[in-house]
Amino acid sequence: MSLLDVDRINTFYGDSHILFDVSLEVRENEVVALLGRNGAGKSTLLKTIAGALSPKSGSIVFGGVPIDRMPAHQIARLGLQLVPEERRVFGGITVHENLQLAAMTAKKPLxxxxxxxxxxxxxxRRNNKGKALSGGEQQMVAIARAMIRDAQLILLDEPFEGLAPLIVRDLMNVCQDLAKQGRTIVVVEQNVTAALNMADRCYLLNTGHIVFGGTSAExxxxxxxxxRYLGAAA
Incomplete structure (x- = not known):
């Protein structure tokens, strides 16, 4: 069953046209990877889905609800959470306090x-402050904040960047377990091998256009x- 339908969206940064008639589908309980070189439009696509950017045309439907003209905070309340590349963990408070803050605005927190x-x-590490955490631990907090809000769909922007291989493996396992538990994951990732190993399906972007959509095996x-489109990254 389709959870997210993106239909021919066009997104701009100022006068710069970034996404060109992009369409994709995300089904319930699957992991979908968005692949492409730097500047292909992957992060822009995540931000457009999450409401941080508004498409100039096209439509986005999440759980049967049109969200392409909806503010980001309302989209989040519907059960869609973006975990940004910067992680944005609060450094001056503890791990547990970071999670408490996320839970405060959730309708039914985990x-x-x-x-x-x-x-x-x-x-x-629950009593350690965010600034004392490793990069991998901060990424865990960022994903955990989305989880505690009982998100149906979690958008992950470069979750493995700069992390040790063992941490990447553990986070991949977490993402796959979340899908088995009823969550749906869309991941933007430069580590093509890791992305394909964890994803059921993938889309490949090139200069703002979808140039491939299918299973990871395909x-x-x-x-x-x-x-052609991933080069050395593949």
């Missing part, structure tokens, strides 16, 4: 025990497309 079962490392069987 229990802290459920969050700490998913991220045992955060349980160990893309891996098309080395000419991967070499």
């Amino acid at each position: 229990s802290f025990s459920e969050i700490y079962r998913t991220f045992p490392r955060l349980d160990e 893309l891996q069987q098309r080395p000419e497309i991967m070499n």
